[in-house]
Amino acid sequence: MRKKCLTVLLALCLTLSSSTLAFAKNPNVNVSTTPPGSASSGDISTNSTLPPTDFVDLVSYGQMNFSGFADHSTLYLETGFKGVTGVNVEVKNDSTTTLTVTLYRYDSFLSKTNKVGSFTVVPGQYYICPFTNLSSSNRYHLGFSAPSDFSGFVEAR
Numbered sequence: 001m002r003k004k005c006l007t008v009l010l011a012l013c014l015t016l017s018s019s020t021l022a023f024a025k026n027p028n029v030n031v032s033t034t035p036p037g038s039a040s041s042g043d044i045s046t047n048s049t050l051p052p053t054d055f056v057d058l059v060s061y062g063q064m065n066f067s068g069f070a071d072h073s074t075l076y077l078e079t080g081f082k083g084v085t086g087v088n089v090e091v092k093n094d095s096t097t098t099l100t101v102t103l104y105r106y107d108s109f110l111s112k113t114n115k116v117g118s119f120t121v122v123p124g125q126y127y128i129c130p131f132t133n134l135s136s137s138n139r140y141h142l143g144f145s146a147p148s149d150f151s152g153f154v155e156a157r
Contacts, residue, residue, distance in 0.1 A: 052076065052106070055139045057083035059156045067151035068144060075148065080106060080141035086132040086157035089142065093121040095149040103131050106139040116140070121150070130157060 058064065058081035068075045081087070093099040102118040116134070121127040134140065144150060 052078050052080040052141045054078070055080040055082045055106075055141075057081070058087065058154070059083050063153045063155045065151075065153045066142075069149045070144075070146045072146050074146050075144045076104075077141040077143075077154075080139050081154065082139045083136050084140070084156045085134050085136050086130060087134065087140070087154050088128060088130050088157055089119075089152065089154045090126070090128045091121050091150055091152035092126040093123055093148075093150050095147060096123050097147055098122055099148055099150055100145040101129070102143040102145075104141050104143060106141060108139065113141070132157065 056064075056079055060083070061081070064077075064079075064081065066077070087103075089101060089103070091099065091101055099121045100118055101121065103116040104113040105116050106113050117131060119127065119129040142154060
């Protein structure tokens with residue numbers, strides 16, 4: 001009888017502990033840890049653990065929403081943006097650690113990214129960061145440091 005109670009108690013503890021892991025404050029919405037380009041056409045998946053391969057004209061597309069949660073991996077926009085001379089990036093940090101958001105320019109000729117600028121958002125705060133003097137012919141994307149729990153959007157200025 002004692003072994004049976006212990007087994008049931010252990011099973012209950014395991015069930016409860018695994019279910020609490022599934023409920024992050026900001027579940028991954030338009031966020032993925034799968035490599036870029038894996039979303040079917042027509043879908044916009046805005047974060048990945050790798051830089052993007054697809055880019056949309058942000059002026060035509062409009063506001064690009066994102067949110068994500070990661071313990072160890074830096075997340076990146078899976079679908080980047082182009083066609084802008086400036087953007088507003090708005091982010092709410094629901095994590096207990098400071099979040100660093102970085103704007104990158106993608107160089108397709110060299111197949112690499114270059115840091116344009118970055119900003120930090122302290123835990124529990126909301127921050128709006130304008131990036132100006134961008135070239136509409138360049139391609140851009142965002143990166144979010146780990147650990148993270150965030151939501152927000154990017155839009156053309």
